Each structure stands twice: as C-alpha cells, then as structure tokens.
Amino acid sequence: xxxxxxxxxxxxxxxxxxxxxxxxxxxxxxxxxxxxxxxxxxxxxxxxxxxxxxxxxxxxxxxxxxxxxxxxxxxxxxxxxxxxxxxxxxxxxxxxxxxxxxxxxxxxxxxxxxxxxxxxxxxxxxxxxxxxxxxxxxxxxxxxxxxxxxxxxxxxxxxxxxxxxxxxxxxxxxxxxxxxxxxxxxxxxxxxxxxxxxxxxxxxxxxxxxxxxxxxxxxxxxxxxx
Amino acid sequence: xxxxxxxxxxxxxxxxxxxxxxxxxxxxxxxxxxxxxxxxxxxxxxxxxxxxxxxxxxxxxxxxxxxxxxxxxxxxxxxxxxxxxxxxxxxxxxxxxxxxxxxxxxxxxxxxxxxxxxxxxxxxxxxxxxxxxxxxxxxxxxxxxxxxxxxxxxxxxxxxxxxxxxxxxxxxxxxxxxxxxxxxxxxxxxxxxxxxxxxxxxxxxxxxxxxxxxxxxxxxxxxxxx
Numbered sequence: 534x535x536x537x538x539x540x541x542x543x544x545x546x547x548x549x550x551x552x553x554x555x556x557x558x559x560x561x562x563x564x565x566x567x568x569x570x571x572x573x574x575x576x577x578x579x580x581x582x583x584x585x586x587x588x589x590x591x592x593x594x595x596x597x598x599x600x601x602x603x604x605x606x607x608x609x610x611x612x613x614x615x616x617x618x619x620x621x622x623x624x625x626x627x628x629x630x631x632x633x634x635x636x637x638x639x640x641x642x643x644x645x646x647x648x649x650x651x652x653x654x655x656x657x658x659x660x661x662x663x664x665x666x667x668x669x670x671x672x673x674x675x676x677x678x679x680x681x682x683x684x685x686x687x688x689x690x691x692x693x694x695x696x697x698x699x700x701x702x703x704x705x706x707x708x709x710x711x712x713x714x715x716x717x718x719x720x721x722x723x724x725x726x727x728x729x730x731x732x733x734x735x736x737x738x739x740x741x742x743x744x745x746x747x748x749x750x751x752x753x754x755x756x757x758x759x
Numbered sequence: 760x761x762x763x764x765x766x767x768x769x770x771x772x773x774x775x776x777x778x779x780x781x782x783x784x785x786x787x788x789x790x791x792x793x794x795x796x797x798x799x800x801x802x803x804x805x806x807x808x809x810x811x812x813x814x815x816x817x818x819x820x821x822x823x824x825x826x827x828x829x830x831x832x833x834x835x836x837x838x839x840x841x842x843x844x845x846x847x848x849x850x851x852x853x854x855x856x857x858x859x860x861x862x863x864x865x866x867x868x869x870x871x872x873x874x875x876x877x878x879x880x881x882x883x884x885x886x887x888x889x890x891x892x893x894x895x896x897x898x899x900x901x902x903x904x905x906x907x908x909x910x911x912x913x914x915x916x917x918x919x920x921x922x923x924x925x926x927x928x929x930x931x932x933x934x935x936x937x938x939x940x941x942x943x944x945x946x947x948x949x950x951x952x953x954x955x956x957x958x959x960x961x962x963x964x965x966x967x968x969x970x971x972x973x974x975x976x977x978x979x980x981x982x983x984x985x
Contacts, residue, residue, distance in 0.1 A: 586905060598856035605859035613852055626839055630824035633831035640866070662886045679812060 538564035541581055541592040543571050545714075545743035547643060547707035548603035549591040554703045555607045557737035560618035568744070604636070607700055621700045632694035632701045635683070639705035645669070645676045646708055650715050650755050674759050677712075677722055684724045690731065698735070706732050714746065716754035764790035767807055767818040769797050771940075771969035773869060773933035774829035775817040780929045781833045783963035786844035794970070830862070833926055847926045858920035858927045861909070865931035871895070871902045872934055876941050876981050900985050903938075903948055910950045916957065924961070932958050940972065942980035 538561065542549035556564060569575035569590060577588045585592040585601045593599070593606045595613070600606040611621045623629055648669040653661070684691065693701035709729050713719070719726030732738055746752075764787065768775035782790060795801035795816060803814045811818040811827045819825070819832045821839070826832045837847045849855055874895040879887070910917065919927035935955050939945070945952025958964055972978075 586908075595856070598853055600856045600860050602860055602863035605856075605863040608859045609856055612848075612855060622838075627824055629838060630821070630826045630831075630835055633834045634826050634828055637828035637831040657890070660886075660888045660891050664883070665886050682812075 535561040535564035537596050539584075539594045540564055540566040541569055541576075541584065541590055542566060543569055543576065543590045544745045545711075546571070546590055547711055550707040550710075550741060550743065551603040551704050552591045552593055552606045552610075553741035554706070554737045555610045555621070555700075557740050558619045558621060558698075558703065559610050559614045561610070561614065562740075604640075604704060607703055611700060619698065621698075621703060623694060623697050623699055628695045628697070628699070632699045635693045635701040636704050638679075639701065639708060642676055642680065642705065643708045645673045646711060649673050649759070650711075670759060673756075677717075677725065677759065681722055681724045684728050689727065693728075702732065706738060712756060714752040716752060716757040717759060718757060721759075761787040761790035763822050765810075765820045766790055766792040767795055767802075767810065767816055768792060769795055769802065769816045770971045771937075772797070772816055773937055776933040776936075776967060776969065777829040777930050778817045778819055778832045778836075779967035780932070780963045781836045781847070781926075783966050784845045784847060784924075784929065785836050785840045787836070787840065788966075830866075830930060833929055837926060845924065847924075847929060849920060849923055849925055854921045854923070854925070858925045861919045861927040862930050864905075865927065865934060868902055868906065868931065869934045871899045872937060875899050875985070876937075896985060899982075903943075903951065903985065907948055907950045910954050915953065918957075919954075928958065932964060938982060940978040942978060942983040943985060944983060947985075 535556070538556075540549075540552060540556070542553065556562070567580075569578070569581070571590075575581070576590045581590065581592050582588055584594055584599055587601070589601065591603055591606065592601050595609070598609070600609045607621075623632060647655070649666070652666050652669060656665070684693070687693075687695060692698050693705055709725060710733070712725070713729055717725070719729070761782070764782075766775075766778060766782070768779065782788070793806075795804070795807070797816075801807070802816045807816065807818050808814055810820055810825055813827070815827065817829055817832065818827050821835075824835070826835045833847075849858060873881070875892070878892050878895060882891070910919070913919075913921060918924050919931055935951060936959070938951070939955055943951070945955070
C-alpha cells in the first residue's frame, strides 16, 4: 500500500522524524525513502527541488499529492488512513482541544529549542550578540517550565493530550528527544524526563530513531545548564 | 449555540482574525468576545493569563475547552462543527493535500512578513543590523514569488487549495490582507492582488475586518518596494 509513497529525509531532523512516526503509526511501512545528507547539501538537490521548491526535508509524495510540511503530512496521513493503524486524533472534544493546542504550541517549543542549539547556524557571525543568545536560553527555560507543568497536571504516564497517544505526541516527541540528546537534565525537568522514557521505546519511535544517533550514542551537553 | 464561547482578541492581529473568520464560516456568530489593546498591554492582563499562560491573543474558550493557538482553534472548530456552516476541509485527497500544505507554508509566510514589518519590535536596538533587515526583505520577496506562482498555477478565481474556500484561506488570508495594508504593490504581485480582491468582500471576512482599519483606512507603505 505504501509503495505509492516517497519520503526524502535527513537523519535526526525533527520534522522528518514526525512524518516517519506518523507513517509507522498508520501501518504504512514499506514506503520508498531516501536518506539525504544536510552536510552535503543534498536537500538542495534537483531531486528534492522537483518535489519541494523550498529545498527542505522532509519532502513527501503520495501518488501525485505532495505534502512537504511535516505537520501537513501528519494531518494528511491521519485523514487519508483514518481507520488504519492507530487513530491519532482522539474522539472526545476535550482531548481534541488539548491535542490541537499542544501540537501548535509544539511549534513554538521547537522554535525556542532551535534558537538556542542552532543560534550560530541561524545568525551570521557579525550579527551575533551574547545578549540575544542569553535571552533565547531564558525563553527556552520558560518554555520548558510550561511543558513540565502541562505534563504534571495530566499526571504520571499521560501523553500530551491525555490518556491516548495522539498527533500531539507524534509532532512534539522529536523536540523532546532532541532536548535530551543535547544534554537537557532529567533531574531539572523530571516530568519531561518521564515522558521521554515513556515514549522512547514505543515501536513507531524506535523504528524511526535517527540512524546517526544509533551510530553515535553520545549526544552533546549544550543544554546541560538550562 | 455560540454563547458558550469566549474570544479575547486584538484588532488587526492576523492570528485573532483567523479564528474570527472560522467562527463566521461555521455560523457561530453570537459568541462572547472582548477587544483588548496590545498598546495598553491588556494581553498580559489576568483575564488573559487565566485562559492563556502565554499572555497572548487570541485566547479562546469553548465551554471548558481552551484552544488559544489560532491554527488549533480553526481545526477544533471545523472538527466540532463539521456539518454546520461551510465545510472548511475539502473532500478530495488532492485538495486536502494542497490545503494542509498551504496552511503550514502559511506559517512561514506570516513569519517572513513579521520579520520585515516588525523587525524593530522584535529586535532590541543594540542588536539590529541593516544586513539582517535586508536579508529579511529578500526572504519575503522570495516568499511572495512562491505564492504568486502557487495561485497562478491554480488559475484565475481559485482559492489556495483549489475550487473551494478552505482552512488554507481562513489562515492565510489575514497575512495577505496585512501585506496590502502595509503597502504591497498589486502591480508587482498581480495574482496575490487578485486573490485579495476575490476574498476581501466575502461575508466572513468583511464581518471580521479589523475595526481600526475601518476607522483609519490608510495603511502604511513599508512594503512598497518589496
């Protein structure tokens, strides 16, 4: 069934990972995929540009339908394969409200993470300011406290929108995994640590774990003091 | 029906406007709402913080369900009131794919607009660089060309995902309206100009038009040269 799908992706990119988790959850294994290298700038290759004029990964195609944005692809897959694999949108209005809300706050979370760990990558050298990086770190710490609180309120063993795994987890888990890969302290953020531990061995997540993280299991300590 | 809904909003904020358009499209007139002033920092008031820990507008509540993010609120309203008012998610997989894709590219579009018109607001004086603002303007121009191309490809009179008005238009139209309010040239971007003209008198959009734009019909010319 998934033979009419193609995913061009990069290892460890949270947006790519979101789509891969969604594909696993919807039992869409067997899709065509190609791992490209950001370092070699393969995301700017003609093969990518043919699908994605922005030259970004993921680039995703299902038949003639192109859905490159990771959130768009997750929504699309859930909508097209509603009754296949795991349902990723809860039925109850309250859980749905929470799911949508957390999914979109997840974009802010991801942005605040990037503004710290990729500050040098995003900002040319002559435009960098210690004051900006300090502010970004403070904003990330504030954000982390929000998410600690959200999960704490739901109680131990909860997913982001409540009792069931949903699109909120599909889209936000890769950000959480990145945080710990970059040295976030599970002692300082125990509830996020518990959430990470709850999800990291889930089959869809394990099956799509970034290959270069498997090769090199040691992460960085950039976020140790956050 | 909409008496159990409350929207706290600010005039001319594209995220607030998205939710207001969705409410109109779903025939949910009659909701409680309160116009707050960003200038007076009313978005940081306790009334907002009680609903929205981020202290941002929109802040939206339906019964006990809180959905503050504008995209989340649009999805939630469409899901909860699927058969009421206008259907905002097309049935055909191809149009659905395009709708999701354009919605999420719409967030990039909005961000690139803000990075130009609110550069001084976002960046403290001592961290500003002409080189950064120039780069942001170039990025906005590139983005505008993408959207001109998207609409051109669909043909005259099209909405963003094809023949029917959808969540893509609900979420992206306010960005387009902002562009023209800030002086974008419809001669330079004729297809976007045509799209703007097609939508600006749609009942849901007219009913939710920013009140301070009605009071002061003259915009700014910030984007004249883009």
